[in-house]
Amino acid sequence: MSVLVDKADLSLKYTAHYNEVKESLQKESADVLNAPRNKAFQDFVMQGIPTRKNENYKYTNLQPQFFPEYRFMHRREPVKLDLHAAFRCDVPQLDTHLAFIFNGWYYEDNKQAGQLPEGVILESLEKIAREKPELLKKYATLAKTEEDPLVALNTAFAKDGYFLYVPKNTVVDKPIQLINFLQANEDAFVTQRNFIVVEEGADAKIVSCDHTLNLNTYLSNSVTEVFVGANANFEYYTLQNEHNKTTSLNSVFVHQEKDSKATTLYSSLHGGVIRNNLRFILDGENAEAHLYGMAFLDKKQHVDNFTQVIHAKPNCMSNQIYKNVLNDESNGAFAGRIHVIRDAQKTNAFQRNNNLLLTDKATMQTKPQLIIDADDVKCSHGATVGQIDEEALFYMRARGIDEDKARLMMMNAFAHEVVQQISIEPLRDRIDELVDKRLKGEVARCHECAYNCDC
Amino acid sequence: MLKIFILKMLSIKDLYVSIDGMEILKGINLEVKPGEIHAIMGPNGSGKSTLANVLAGKEEYEVTHGEVTYMGKNLLEMAPEDRAKEGLFLSFQYPVEIPGVPMVNFLKTAVNEHRKYHNEKELTAGEFLKFMREKMDLVEMRSQLTNRSVNEGFSGGEKKKNEIFQMALLEPKLAILDETDSGLDIDALKTVAHGVNALRKPENATIVVTHYQRLLEYIVPDVVHVLYKGKIVKSAGKELALQLEEKGYDWIKQENEN
Ligand SMILES: Nc1ncnc2c1ncn2[C@@H]1O[C@H](COP(=O)(O)OP(=O)(O)OP(=O)(O)O)[C@@H](O)[C@H]1O
Ligand SMILES: [Mg+2]
Secondary structure, eight states: OOSSOOHHHHHHHHHHHHHHHHHHHHHHSOHHHHTTHHHHHHHHHHHOSOOTTSGGGTTOOOHHHHOSOOEEOOSOOOOOSOHHHHEEEOOTTOOOEEEEEETTEEOTTOOOGGGSOTTOEEEEHHHHHHHOGGGGTTTTSSSOTTTOHHHHHHHHHOOOOEEEEEOTTOBOOSOEEEEEEEOOSSOEEEEEEEEEEEOTTOEEEEEEEEEEOSSSOEEEEEEEEEEEOTTOEEEEEEEEEOOTTEEEEEEEEEEEOTTOEEEEEEEEEEOSEEEEEEEEEEOSTTOEEEEEEEEEEOTTOEEEEEEEEEEOSTTOEEEEEEEEEEOTTOEEEEEEEEEEOTTOTTEEEEEEEEEEEOSSSOEEEEEEEEEEOOSSEEEEEEEEEEOOOHHHHHHHHTTTOOHHHHHHHHHHHHHHHHHTTOOSHHHHHHHHHHHHHHHHTOOOOOEEETTOOOO | OOOOOOSOSEEEEEEEEEETTEEEEEEEEEEEOTTOEEEEEOOTTSSHHHHHHHHHTOTTSEEEEEEEEETTEEGGGSOHHHHHHTTEEEEOSSOOOEEEEEHHHHHHHHHHHHHHHTTOOOOOHHHHHHHHHHHHHHTTOOGGGGGSEETTTOOHHHHHHHHHHHHHHHOOSEEEEESTTTTOOHHHHHHHHHHHHHTOOTTOEEEEEOSOHHHHHHSOOSEEEEEETTEEEEEEOTHHHHHHHHHOSHHHHHHHHO
């Protein structure tokens, strides 16, 4: 395998592939998914596979990740396992509506639907596109293909993922848990497209867990569009726990109407290359957005969190807290943009990124960006990159706590600020535990896995 | 029953200590026996805290010469946490804030690390809370403080009280109190002194670093030492503290300048 990746060749490879499959993609999908497909691919070609030359990917060159010979998971393939039998979430008391997604495809035997409150739909996107396309009128309106090559490529390939619809004033009492499994017999390229509508006054919480089930190389490129209606509440917790040969690319777009509240929280426990794109639009007065993230990196892992919060209407508030603990030669990045549009007076927008470097070789790039076109706003941002406080370490040791344990307590304390934002108590306790295990260097497996996988 | 009396608890011989190539302690000799209270006084910057920190095991300080024996062991070879578990306790002049680490976790871990070291059963959360409450009364520690992160947002006086509270929980053999009195109001001073006295046992010893005679009215020393420019230049009975209070350090300085 050549080490030098030729950019033109690589793009050509993807173009050749698209040309090869576009007819069958069109033929096998509903109109609503097909409509933006060709333009999306053109937009991808125009922008190219992200490299550092792309201002938004300044800290993450994805060329090497696109290089391997992947098999593209363009078709639903039979799952040879009963996922319900194989998977047993060991989070005690975490009673959820459970659904599986296998290599980007909504699992056919998901059987939770009946227990969901009346009117709530949790389904395969492919099926909804075929049977109820009217529910997807706003498909691909938030995720603009001309603005991001990963979104463009996802839209070009998109066939399935999950669809969630929560009608007006409906409260989904239990969290909806979505387990994303990657498992193929060879290196695989996975595309997943999700669509979420939480209507006026509704309330839904999602817990999304990403896992790899064997040691093949994976690239997963997902796009999720979320519409949060007036006075609605939406919470989205993501647990990223995949092996080091996985590239996990996620773009989530959230549109908020007035008086709504939306929270996202990314726990990046494990992964090779992780890039999380988040774009929030506060498009109604008194909307509130919370964006949290924590990442634990070691070896040569790379995690890049990229956020954009657009304050389009007055009296909204946004709050971002991102924390990273970086060990070995790992590398992290955070770029957070706050954009206050001209009429969005009385905006409150906060952003903070704190990083703990455990070695001299670990590196962190952090870049806040404020674009403020209104005059009556309160904005703040702050970033720190530091080491464990040696004075505090000595203080703890002087009380009989050994060095490793003292370090661990301080690292846990560092992450805890993010952990405690989780509103679902059993999930919070469990993530606390997983973070502790991860920091101890133990594999933080978050499920009883019947696959004997060594990932 | 066989009782072994250790005649010397702490023995410091000709100790020289530098930091960043600058010599701060220049030949300290000190012996502390079980049951004794030693006071160390001396002008600002003379090296009192340096001595206290070296004994507790702070690594930035370089011992260039000399030896320290504690309970028959070479203290300088021990890790700070082992010194603590062997019963050496430093009440910090400037207690450190540790954001995010809850007081109760910190204290429980410290107590249980001590217990494990001495082959005692670890305390459960419930047992620990009960134990903690008893000790809180001793130093009149406000219960709100144990709900916060370690020392975070504590007032100067609260931080000092917290040190003695930790001492009460860890029950050390040798306590080194570095200016525990500074920043305490008169009532708090009495409370803290009362706490220290209540924790005394015939087999324990205390080293009190202070600038003021006042504390020594409550915690009465057997010996008072004056540390000046990295050396103990004078040692005498408790009356020395009174003398210093009256006359300041000029006469000591003069005696040592020629
Ligand atoms: N970490 C350090 N780095 C540099 N210099 C230090 C350090 N620690 C102590 N010193 C210096 O060593 C000298 C002795 O300091 P030390 O804190 O031991 O004095 P002290 O007797 O406790 O004074 P005080 O009464 O003001 O508490 C001072 O000149 C101080 O500046
Ligand atoms: Mg001092």
